Amino acid sequence: MTDLTSTHLPPLPRTFYARPTTTVARELLGKLLVRRHASQPALVARIVEVEAYLGQRDAASHARRGPTPRAAIMFGPPGFLYVYLIYGMHHCMNLVTETDGVAGAVLIRAAAPIVGFGDGPGRRHPLTGPGKLCAALSITRALNGHDVTHAREFYVADDGARAPRRARSPRIGVDYAGAWAARKLRFFDARSPYVSG
């Protein structure tokens, strides 16, 4: 068993992200988010809920209008962070997928606290939603474009934990997207109490 209190877990390689977005989304369940602040205790959380955004053809994706200034990062190489501000106040984080030139990203919606969030599971900072998760991990647009394949201030790691039992549903909050709103592109750990909603 890997020592989860350490911050030396190996980051997932870029090849992990350079695959179809739905595959990456499913396999991100159970992986660890590792946040290392300047002179702050490390934070570790296990991903329990994600959504796949399939790029320019996906009417719910920010990439649907092509590589606008905001969305351009999703058209670039995989393994980078896409962070945006929504409703004027909440940040949401995504991991860029697919090969360079093809848009795709996975929204990280919720995680289970593992290390550094205070006594009792999640008592201090709820991680049960994309905005709350970013707030708890101090993820802002300052980290937009950050490379998550190196063990630096923020990355994603695999501790060898067994993949959770998965369930799927339509994505949250994309009712405007017509037929795309009905597609089951949200994946979550069917057993986790830390799933949003």
Place this chain on the structure above:
DNA sequence: CACTAGATTTTCT
């Protein structure tokens, strides 16, 4: 419990 409204600002038409 279900539902509604308000906060607040970036992004793109």
Place this chain on the structure above:
DNA sequence: GAAAATCTAGTGG
């Protein structure tokens, strides 16, 4: 100028 990949507090049953 409208809408937005959200969240919280408030109301009413």
